[in-house]
Structure formats: C-alpha cells, structure tokens
Amino acid sequence: MKKALHLFAFLFLISSSLAVAQSQEEIVNQIVIEANENSQLEDLAHHLLDVIGPRLVGTPQQQKAHDWAVELFESWGIDARNEQYGTWRGWERGVTHVDMLEPRVVTLEAMQLAWSPTTPEGGIEAEVVSLPWVESAEEFEEWLSTIDGKFVLVSMPQITGRPDYNWEEWATEESFEKMRQDRDEQMRAWRANIENTGYNQRTLPEALEEAGAAGLLMSNWSRGFGTNKIFGAATDNIPHIDVLLEDYGMLWRLAENGSSPVIRVNAQSKDMGEVPTFNTIAEIRGTEKPEEYIILSAHYDSWDGGTGATDNGTGSITMMEVARILKKIYPNPKRTILVGLWGGEEQGLNGSSAFVADNPEIVDGMQALFNQDNGTGRVANISGQGFLHSYDYLTRWLSAVPRDVTQNIETSFPGLPSGGGSDHSSFVSAGAPGFMTSSLSWDYYSYTWHTNRDTYDKIVFDDVRNNVILIATLAYMASEDPETTSRERRILPINPRTGEQMTWPEPRTPNRQGGLD
Known part of the structure; x- marks a missing residue:
C-alpha cells in the first residue's frame, strides 16, 4: 500500500510539473502569435x-x-x-523658415533649437558673418562691436560632409588619412581660437547676444549624411538656429570670401511659462x-x-x-x-x-x-x-x-x-x-x-x-x-x-x- 501511495505521489508530481510546463509553453506561444x-x-x-x-x-x-x-x-x-x-x-515650436537672399536666392534646411526665442512676425533679414580667427580677447572684443544686427555663424565649418565610412570605402588610404589629419588640426585650431576669445562654448552665446547679434547660426553635425543633432537654445532673446551642414558650409564660405550673404529667418515659437x-x-x-x-x-x-x-x-x-x-x-x-x-x-x-x-x-x-x-x-x-x-x-x-x-x-x-x-x-x-x-x-x-x-x-x-x-x-x-x-x-x-x-x-x-x- 505504501509503495502504491509513493508511486501515486510521484506520478502526481510529474503530471503537475508537465501541466505547469505545458501551461508556460502555451502562454509563450500565445504571446508569439499575438x-x-x-x-x-x-x-x-x-x-x-x-x-x-x-x-x-x-x-x-x-x-x-x-x-x-x-x-x-x-x-x-x-x-x-x-x-x-x-x-x-x-514652449511650443512653430514654423522655422530660413532663406538666403544674397548673393542668390535659395531656401536653406534649418530649424530653431528647442526653447529658442521667437522672431518678430515676418522674420528678420540681416547679413551673415562668421566667427573671426583672433589672437587675443582684446581683438575679439573689438570685433564684437561690429556685429550689431547681424547673424553670426558660431560652429566650426566641416572639411567634409561625407561620413568616415564613406571615405573608408572609396578614398585611397593616403587621402583618407590626410582628411582625418586636416580635420584634427582644424578642430585643435578651432578650440584654441575659442579660448583666445576669452569665452567658452557656454559663455560665448551670451556675449554675442549682449553685443547685439540678430541671431546665432550653428551646425551640430552627427557625422552622417544630411543629419544634425538638435538640442536646446543657448540664447534668451534672439533666435538660435541649427543649419544643415551643407547649407552652413555654404554660408561660411560666402562670408569668409567677402560675398556678404544675407538671410531672412522666420522662427516662430511660443513661451508658455x-x-x-x-x-x-x-x-x-x-x-x-x-x-x-x-x-x-x-x-x-x-x-x-x-x-x-x-x-x-x-x-x-x-x-x-x-x-x-x-x-x-x-x-x-x-x-x-x-x-x-x-x-x-x-x-x-x-x-x-x-x-x-x-x-x-x-x-x-x-x-x-x-x-x-x-x-x-x-x-x-x-x-x-x-x-x-x-x-x-x-x-x-x-x-x-x-x-x-x-x-x-x-x-x-x-x-x-x-x-x-x-x-x-x-x-x-x-x-x-x-x-x-x-x-x-x-x-x-x-x-x-x-x-x-x-x-x-x-x-x-x-x-x-x-x-x-x-x-x-x-x-x-x-x-x-x-x-x-x-x-x-x-x-x-x-x-x-x-x-x-x-x-x-x-x-x-x-x-x-x-x-x-
């Protein structure tokens, strides 16, 4: 009799375990089907x-x-x-529309950064200037007196808009290496130039705003084709705009080479307290x-x-x-x-x-x-x-x-x-x-x-x-x-x-x- 009871208990445990296993398997199967x-x-x-x-x-x-x-x-x-x-x-984002008016007319790919101040209805039309290369804070302060009412380009222009993987696939080893060395050197020079202004990436926007800039233009490239990172504005009263690498580079080259580009920026937003x-x-x-x-x-x-x-x-x-x-x-x-x-x-x-x-x-x-x-x-x-x-x-x-x-x-x-x-x-x-x-x-x-x-x-x-x-x-x-x-x-x-x-x-x-x- 004892043996029979033990056998029954053993079989019961096995059948219970199987029932649990089948139930678990069935639940997972239903999850997969659904x-x-x-x-x-x-x-x-x-x-x-x-x-x-x-x-x-x-x-x-x-x-x-x-x-x-x-x-x-x-x-x-x-x-x-x-x-x-x-x-x-x-804050609520509205329309961002940026057009270059001089030296030719073209609509640019750009957007205001999060929490950017709005522009007046109809936008702002002004010349674009690039951040200068300076040797001292005094030289930069002198330049600041010239930017009233102008848009300022504040990001380093990129040497290339092609991602590294694209260079690696198509360029010669020598060309790829030269591009990287040139880029590294430009980045070192850019960091040194910012330091020479007497400001840093956090305090520079405030200085430009106080000097009367109409707005700030930046380009935060993600190292991918046609792709920029979009974060928050660093200004309190003037629009802060991100411009796609391709258009940003064009504006920089035009400004650096004396073509005096003019843009109209209409960036609408609502501050909601x-x-x-x-x-x-x-x-x-x-x-x-x-x-x-x-x-x-x-x-x-x-x-x-x-x-x-x-x-x-x-x-x-x-x-x-x-x-x-x-x-x-x-x-x-x-x-x-x-x-x-x-x-x-x-x-x-x-x-x-x-x-x-x-x-x-x-x-x-x-x-x-x-x-x-x-x-x-x-x-x-x-x-x-x-x-x-x-x-x-x-x-x-x-x-x-x-x-x-x-x-x-x-x-x-x-x-x-x-x-x-x-x-x-x-x-x-x-x-x-x-x-x-x-x-x-x-x-x-x-x-x-x-x-x-x-x-x-x-x-x-x-x-x-x-x-x-x-x-x-x-x-x-x-x-x-x-x-x-x-x-x-x-x-x-x-x-x-x-x-x-x-x-x-x-x-x-x-x-x-x-x-x-």
Whole structure:
C-alpha cells in the first residue's frame, strides 16, 4: 500500500510539473502569435509619431502623448494615470523658415533649437558673418562691436560632409588619412581660437547676444549624411538656429570670401511659462503577490529635431504593446505589472528618478525592471547590472523565450551597475534589479539619436516585434517565478583609470522645476 501511495505521489508530481510546463509553453506561444499576427505596433507608431509628433519636455505635444497613452491603456482594460513629478519651462515650436537672399536666392534646411526665442512676425533679414580667427580677447572684443544686427555663424565649418565610412570605402588610404589629419588640426585650431576669445562654448552665446547679434547660426553635425543633432537654445532673446551642414558650409564660405550673404529667418515659437511634467503609469494588478512588481520601462519624452521615433518612440510602443498582449494573454499575473513611460529623461532621468524617490515601497518590492531605450534594433545584449545572482534568474527567464529571439543575444554576468544613460539606472542606483535590453545599432548614434532624421521611416518593425516577444516573455516569467530576485551586489573591480575601487552609483536627485532660469 505504501509503495502504491509513493508511486501515486510521484506520478502526481510529474503530471503537475508537465501541466505547469505545458501551461508556460502555451502562454509563450500565445504571446508569439499575438505579437506577430495581431501587432498594433505600426498603428501605435503612426499615432505617437505622425499625429502627436515629438515629445519635448514642457510642450503641448508631450502632454497630448501622456493623455493619449492613458486613454489607450484604459481602452485595453488596463488602469492608467498620469503622475506629476514636477514642472518645466513650457514652449511650443512653430514654423522655422530660413532663406538666403544674397548673393542668390535659395531656401536653406534649418530649424530653431528647442526653447529658442521667437522672431518678430515676418522674420528678420540681416547679413551673415562668421566667427573671426583672433589672437587675443582684446581683438575679439573689438570685433564684437561690429556685429550689431547681424547673424553670426558660431560652429566650426566641416572639411567634409561625407561620413568616415564613406571615405573608408572609396578614398585611397593616403587621402583618407590626410582628411582625418586636416580635420584634427582644424578642430585643435578651432578650440584654441575659442579660448583666445576669452569665452567658452557656454559663455560665448551670451556675449554675442549682449553685443547685439540678430541671431546665432550653428551646425551640430552627427557625422552622417544630411543629419544634425538638435538640442536646446543657448540664447534668451534672439533666435538660435541649427543649419544643415551643407547649407552652413555654404554660408561660411560666402562670408569668409567677402560675398556678404544675407538671410531672412522666420522662427516662430511660443513661451508658455511653467507647466506640469508627468510620468504615465499603467498597472495590471497582481493576484498572488500584488506588492511585488515587474516594471516595463521606457522614456516617453524626446528631443524634437525629428519625431523621436527611435529615441524613444520604439521603446515606448514596445512597452505599450507588451502590456496590451499580457493583458489579453495573461490577465491575472501573480505579481503586479507596471508600465512606466517616463518624462524628462533627456534632461537627466528626471521622471524615473522622481518615481524612485516618490515610491519607495514599489522600489522595495520590485522583482525586475526591463528598460528599452536605444533605437529600433532587436535586442543583442543584456547585462546583470552588478547583481551577483542575476545569472540565476535572468537565464531561467530567458530559457522560456523562443530560440529564434534569443539566439543572437549576448549576456554578461554579473556585469557592472549603470549610473546613467537611461531610466533603468534610476532603479539600479537604488539597489533594485533593473535591466537594459540593449539593441543593435542600425547606425543609431549617427543617424537617429537626437537628430533631425529620427522619424517613423527609420523604424524596423520586425526587430521591434522581436523585442515585444522577448520582453513580454521575460515579464511573464518574472511574474510567475516562485522565487524573489536577489539584490546582492557584486564586489566591484578597481577602476583602471583611477586605480581606486569602483563604488555603486548614488541615486540621482531629480530636477523638479527646470528650464526656467
């Protein structure tokens, strides 16, 4: 009789394990089917990027994006809310139109920088002059007295508008090397010239503005064809305009060679005072361990040279799509699943670090966070972020992900903790297991990171769908895991640069009232 009971118990355990395994396999299969056959990614991207547009902190577009996300989550049966974490300078971009009128007429490719002051209605028409080469601060001060009412070119003109990879493919070795040496020498000379003015890159715009310049023209080339980085203005009262390399170089050559180019700049914008800033938080409540959390993390804000497609529209729509699929396939998770669409990442991880500071109970109960924020590529790297036992649970969760998704993913354990770069760092610095799902480049840093070319057409939707399957499966496995993740930290190595032992990063203090100085 005892033998029969033991046999029954053994068979029961085996059948239970098989049932769990089959259930797990079935859930993952359903995730894959839903992600591939009923994908909402293209529709999400269209509305977020084409209809709403870029999501610069403090703009009406960012507010529209937050409100749309809440409405969308709720249409999927997911509770959602906007949580204010601070305020920022409100600003709205209007039309930028720049035309060269002399020595010939041509419309230039240019745009005002974020938070640039507006021009009068109809714009400003004025001569363009280049920053001079000077030997002393006195010589520069004398030149400053000549620029009243003129536009000033303040960036170093580039020797070439061709990326290095294009030179490497077509130029002779000697020609390529000569170009690089000439460029390096020009950069050294430019830095020395700025130093000779008595100012630096931060104080020079203020000096030019005080001297009566009509506006500042710059060109922040990204080292890619037709691509510039677009950041914030450094002026208080005059327009600050970025001009594409090709047109900027032409203006510089004309000014340097005595052709006295004249342009008309019409750059309209609205200063909207102090406005609230938000994180959007969506929640699928846990059934067994509701006070433990899996967080699907992506920053929702962007710079506004393009539409913020790969930084970080792709990460945002990935987490939204993961939440939609999990709510449909796995509506009663063991642990609570949160989506964090963070505001103000581009100004220093402000939204996520504020959430960490304001919600210690969630951080304390965090099982894992998965963050996406570096372009459109499929995930290629996952680091253990310095958590000593991250190998145990991350590899356990990854084992359930379809092989065609994981076969090209490299992992590093235990890895090193991230002190910045993206929003997982806000949680890692607080000792909570946050993980960056790092993607293949697709020339991200040259062509789409903070540029005028970061637009819908650069998204590779097959790769984004791949990431949806990966993160949805990881979130499901993390929720179901019978064990709570370990937070034990590795002993950090010696920093080879300083010779001192590395330390765990300290939590950031969020800027809750920015851009108003």
